[in-house]
Amino acid sequence: MAALTELCRHYWFPLYAYARRHGCDVHLAQDLTQEFFGRLLEKNYLGVADRRRGRFRWFLLTAFKCFMANEWDRSQAQKRGGGSEIVSFDGMAAEERYRLEPEDAANADLLYDRRWASDLLDNARNQLKQEFADADRAARFEHLEAYLPGGEPTLSQAEVGKALGLTEGTVKQEVFKIRRRYGELLREAVAQTVAHPDEVDEEISYLIDVVSQS
Amino acid sequence: MGRCHDVNPPSPSRTCRECGLEIAGELRGTTCPRCSLRLALSPEAEDSPIGATSEKPSTVSRFFGDHELLNEIARGGMGVVYRARQLGLNRVVALKMVQSHHLLSDEARLRFRVEIEAVAQLHHPHIVSLYESGEHDGAHYFTMRLVEGGDLSTYLQQGHRLEDLIRLLMKVCRAVHYAHQRGILHRDLKPSNILVDGQGEPHVADFGLAKSVDQDSGFTFTSSVLGSPSYMAPEQASGHTRQLTTAIDVYGLGAMLYQVLTGTPPFRGATPIETLRQVVDQDPAPPRSLNPRVDPDLATIALKCLNKAPLARYGSAEELARDLERWLAGDPIQARPLGRLTTTWRWGRRHPLATTLGAALVLALAGVVVATSVAAVRVRQAEKRAEAQLANARVSEARALRLRGAWGGRSEGLRLLREAATLDTSEDLQLEARNEVLALLPRTDMPFVVARPDAPSAAAWLVRLDPALEHEARVEAGTSIVIRALPTGDVLRRFSAPSNAVTALDHFSPNGRFLAVQHTDHTIVWDVTTGETCWSRPGSLQTAWHTPRRASGPRPRPLDFIQAASCWPSPGRITRYVSST
Numbered sequence: 189m190a191a192l193t194e195l196c197r198h199y200w201f202p203l204y205a206y207a208r209r210h211g212c213d214v215h216l217a218q219d220l221t222q223e224f225f226g227r228l229l230e231k232n233y234l235g236v237a238d239r240r241r242g243r244f245r246w247f248l249l250t251a252f253k254c255f256m257a258n259e260w261d262r263s264q265a266q267k268r269g270g271g272s273e274i275v276s277f278d279g280m281a282a283e284e285r286y287r288l289e290p291e292d293a294a295n296a297d298l299l300y301d302r303r304w305a306s307d308l309l310d311n312a313r314n315q316l317k318q319e320f321a322d323a324d325r326a327a328r329f330e331h332l333e334a335y336l337p338g339g340e341p342t343l344s345q346a347e348v349g350k351a352l353g354l355t356e357g358t359v360k361q362e363v364f365k366i367r368r369r370y371g372e373l374l375r376e377a378v379a380q381t382v383a384h385p386d387e388v389d390e391e392i393s394y395l396i397d398v399v400s401q402s
Numbered sequence: 403m404g405r406c407h408d409v410n411p412p413s414p415s416r417t418c419r420e421c422g423l424e425i426a427g428e429l430r431g432t433t434c435p436r437c438s439l440r441l442a443l444s445p446e447a448e449d450s451p452i453g454a455t456s457e458k459p460s461t462v463s464r465f466f467g468d469h470e471l472l473n474e475i476a477r478g479g480m481g482v483v484y485r486a487r488q489l490g491l492n493r494v495v496a497l498k499m500v501q502s503h504h505l506l507s508d509e510a511r512l513r514f515r516v517e518i519e520a521v522a523q524l525h526h527p528h529i530v531s532l533y534e535s536g537e538h539d540g541a542h543y544f545t546m547r548l549v550e551g552g553d554l555s556t557y558l559q560q561g562h563r564l565e566d567l568i569r570l571l572m573k574v575c576r577a578v579h580y581a582h583q584r585g586i587l588h589r590d591l592k593p594s595n596i597l598v599d600g601q602g603e604p605h606v607a608d609f610g611l612a613k614s615v616d617q618d619s620g621f622t623f624t625s626s627v628l629g630s631p632s633y634m635a636p637e638q639a640s641g642h643t644r645q646l647t648t649a650i651d652v653y654g655l656g657a658m659l660y661q662v663l664t665g666t667p668p669f670r671g672a673t674p675i676e677t678l679r680q681v682v683d684q685d686p687a688p689p690r691s692l693n694p695r696v697d698p699d700l701a702t703i704a705l706k707c708l709n710k711a712p713l714a715r716y717g718s719a720e721e722l723a724r725d726l727e728r729w730l731a732g733d734p735i736q737a738r739p740l741g742r743l744t745t746t747w748r749w750g751r752r753h754p755l756a757t758t759l760g761a762a763l764v765l766a767l768a769g770v771v772v773a774t775s776v777a778a779v780r781v782r783q784a785e786k787r788a789e790a791q792l793a794n795a796r797v798s799e800a801r802a803l804r805l806r807g808a809w810g811g812r813s814e815g816l817r818l819l820r821e822a823a824t825l826d827t828s829e830d831l832q833l834e835a836r837n838e839v840l841a842l843l844p845r846t847d848m849p850f851v852v853a854r855p856d857a858p859s860a861a862a863w864l865v866r867l868d869p870a871l872e873h874e875a876r877v878e879a880g881t882s883i884v885i886r887a888l889p890t891g892d893v894l895r896r897f898s899a900p901s902n903a904v905t906a907l908d909h910f911s912p913n914g915r916f917l918a919v920q921h922t923d924h925t926i927v928w929d930v931t932t933g934e935t936c937w938s939r940p941g942s943l944q945t946a947w948h949t950p951r952r953a954s955g956p957r958p959r960p961l962d963f964i965q966a967a968s969c970w971p972s973p974g975r976i977t978r979y980v981s982s983t
Contacts, residue, residue: 227675247640247682254631254674337871337889367870368912374871383640390865393874393888400889 196225198311199245202303203252204282205289209296210256214283224255244381245304245391249297298398305395309338312374316366328352328362335363336370337396467538469497469545485548488533495533496549500542518544520586521609528577530597530607549605554593558662562602567662568700568726570604575655575723577606582648582719589646591654592633593661631678632667633657636710640682649712652719656707659726663700664692668708685710699735706737713814717802724795733787736795793826797834804842815842863906868914873930875917877904883919885930897933899926 200221207217228251313336320329331348334341343351349359378388378395464471469486475496476483486497515535522532535544558567574596578588588595588609597605631639635653638646660668668686671677686708689701703725709715716722716737725735800815800822819835819842826832864877873894874886882898899921908918908925916936917928927937 227673247678250631250639251675251678254678364870367872371867371869371871386863389867392867392871393865393876396871396889397891400891 196229198307199248199304200225201282201285201307202300203248205286205303206249206252206296206300207256208283208286209299218282220256221252224252227255245301249300301395301398302401305399308374308377308395309399312370312377315373316370319369329366332359332362332366336367338399466497466543467536469495471497486545488545494548495545496530496547497543497545500544520584524581524584524586524609526577526580528573528604528606529581529609530605546607547605549597549599549607551597551599554596554598554604554658557598557602558593558665564662564697565730566602568730570598570602571655571659571662572723572726572730574604574606574658575719575726577604578651578655579719579723581606581609582651587646587648588651588654589638590633591651591658593658596658631674631681632669634678634681635712636682637712639678647712648718649715652707652715652722653712655719655722656704656715659700659704660686660689660708663689663696663704666692668704697729699729699737702737703729703735717799721795721799721802724798728791733791736792736799789825790828790831793822793831793835796822796825797831797838800838800842804838864904866907866910866917868910869912870914872914873910875907875910875930877907880904883907883917883928895930895933897928899924899935902926 203224204217204221207220208214212220313333316336317326317329317333320326331343331352333339334343341348345359345363346356348354349356352359354362374392375388378391379385382388382391466486468489470489472485472487472494474482475485482499484497484499486495487493488495518532518535522535525531530549531547533545533547535542537543554570557570578591581588586609588606590608591606595607597607599605633654635646635650638650657668660666669677669680669684671680686705689696689704690698703722707715707722716725721736725737728735796818800818803815803818816839819839823832823835866875867873867888868875871888874888874891876884876886878884880903882896883904884893885895886893902921902924904919904921906920908920910917910930915929915931917930919926919928923940925939925941926935928934929936
């Protein structure tokens with residue numbers, strides 16, 4: 189249950205942003221999203237077997253749309269702050285993040301996928317950063333981070349080598365290793381959201397594609 | 403969420419006319435989203451027919467471009483529907499106002515117009531014709547033929563004969579098939595989209611307009627407001643495939659047939675979310691468990707349409723219509739191939755005279771004299787007719803698979819044609835089957851894979867990423883492997899074994915230089931940096947990449963497994979191979 193709650197916390201923002209995109213004001217979007225996850229967890233709609241049925245990302249959005257269209261009880265809005273919060277969230281941080289996003293004319297479903305993908309990629313990056321920090325290699329991560337997918341290195345590998353006291357050859361090797369570890373972390377995360385391990389690469393390919401379109 | 407656009411220009415007031423809350427600045431309309439949602443989705447508005455109802459029309463009358471709005475007749479996911487008079491032609495039409503927040507970008511509006519224009523080309527007696535589309539006062543709209551009557555849900559409650567309902571569904575199937583042949587899916591088939599006029603004729607509405615999210619489409623239509631997902635195909639609900647096919651409409655037709663038989667859709671949870679979960683997870687209850695009087699053959703037809711695996715359903719809506727036609731004629735259906743004796747028995751149930759004659763034949767055979775009696779000939783003729791029909795059905799199914807271009811269609815199609823050829827040895831059928839084989843053989847394809855719950859989608863086998871997420875390998879056109887850089891998508895290399903179609907990509911080596919690929923007859927390891935094969939063995943072999951370590955113990959005997967060095971920068975070396983179990 190704790191893992192499930194963590195999973196839901198993970199995907200809170202993409203659904204919140206979807207609701208905002210569809211014209212809900214801040215409070216309504218927060219209530220909708222919170223109530224949705226609350227119901228899912230309370231009634232165990234997201235049992236382990238369910239999560240691995242098809243693409244969780246897609247299923248979650250479809251279920252949220254159903255919820256928005258049919259289940260929202262207007263009276264719930266009047267009870268804001270009264271019910272128990274099963275999934276903790278920082279509503280103001282989410283709204284701030286939403287407002288800071290550039291205007292995008294793409295449809296809401298594509299934006300949802302982009303945010304989903306961004307969150308997954310960012311989480312893998314943060315996990316990797318933590319691993320380096322735990323090994324007292326935070327400085328090394330700072331220099332190599334730019335070589336992760338989506339990064340834009342400003343220093344050449346020779347210059348990075350000089351800064352870290354490594355040969356260029358060693359830097360090349362380190363870049364390869366950090367990218368491979370990043371790939372492992374991302375695959376682990378995505379594997380939780382697809383029905384079969386062989387679908388992981390296809391899902392990652394799609395997520396990288398939608399992020400690069402933004 | 404629904405946002406109903408008033409045909410009058412937006413009021414200068416920025417508070418909701420329903421609840422008085424302040425409306426966010428970027429929103430249009432005079433109601434806040436919450437009230438818009440409530441108004442749009444109140445129980446009496448949900449799934450209302452777009453045909454005229456028996457309710458007393460309101461007296462609202464407004465002008466909207468060349469149309470006079472007479473009264474509102476429905477509210478649905480896409481917007482509001484009015485009965486309107488087209489002033490220029492003095493005819494009464496249905497006018498649907500589209501919620502513009504779905505069409506935020508120029509591209510989305512362009513796609514909307516393209517979609518409308520494609521659907522407007524559908525001319526079929528059982529498809530609601532689109533007349534025109536346009537924009538007026540910032541609101542997008544389209545007009546269509548006004549169907550006087552209710553929808554299928556209403557019609558089902560009026561107690562019509564089962565045969566009449568089946569005939570009605572047949573017409574719907576053929577209308578759907580007509581659209582499929584022109585490249586248009588419906589995507590949202592349900593009773594509320596089937597209008598039935600005063601003569602009991604069905605008319606399929608909202609064709610092609612209920613586009614669910616599709617990354618190529620650029621816009622959603624009804625996706626923001628989903629009614630009940632009871633009729634939604636599981637692959638739509640779960641996103642198991644990004645490619646939606648005609649199979650989703652066959653599913654919807656089957657769901658409606660199920661409702662005709664049992665009075666309820668195949669899935670209906672306490673909440674739409676629960677319904678969605680059932681659609682993805684559960685098998686529908688056998689119709690006869692809900693209504694013991696349901697005809698077994700009709701139940702079989704419905705369940706075939708509702709198969710979770712798209713390829714296990716009818717190959718086309720036309721195939722479904724034909725099986726319903728067979729049922730109406732008392733002939734064996736295709737959905738459940740019957741053994742010869744069972745064929746005779748079931749045929750006999752509907753043709754008692756021939757059964758009597760058949761029984762006489764059995765007695766004669768059991769007795770001393772083997773007959774070339776008239777009775778025996780008649781029974782045999784009936785059997786041959788049944789076999790011929792089955793053979794025709796097989797050929798049609800194979801043709802449909804080929805036209806759909808579905809993966810696995812080639813091998814499955816050939817199997818169906820072989821079956822047809824053994825069932826019917828007539829010259830006509832043999833020629834037809836042969837022609838179909840010739841059309842099918844040049845196709846490159848993957849073998850048919852049964853979509854088990856624990857199996858990945860077919861497309862998953864066609865994409866692989868290297869461990870460092872630097873390169874993507876993807877199969878194109880069945881035989882080519884394209885290597886692209888991530889995330890730019892720039893094509894770095896393309897290679898192929900033309901005589902050997904790709905059935906699946908295995909994995910990159912740990913150093914990302916080599917890629918193991920399953921071809922039709924071989925397993926090949928490609929060097930993606932050069933595009934050359936560096937290893938090949940016949941057969942479908944299970945591959946695994948291992949990092950060589952310094953062996954401290956005895957060297958293992960040469961078991962069968964691929965090995966490649968993962969230590970960069972040394973290139974990988976293939977040393978051994980494996981046989982599949």
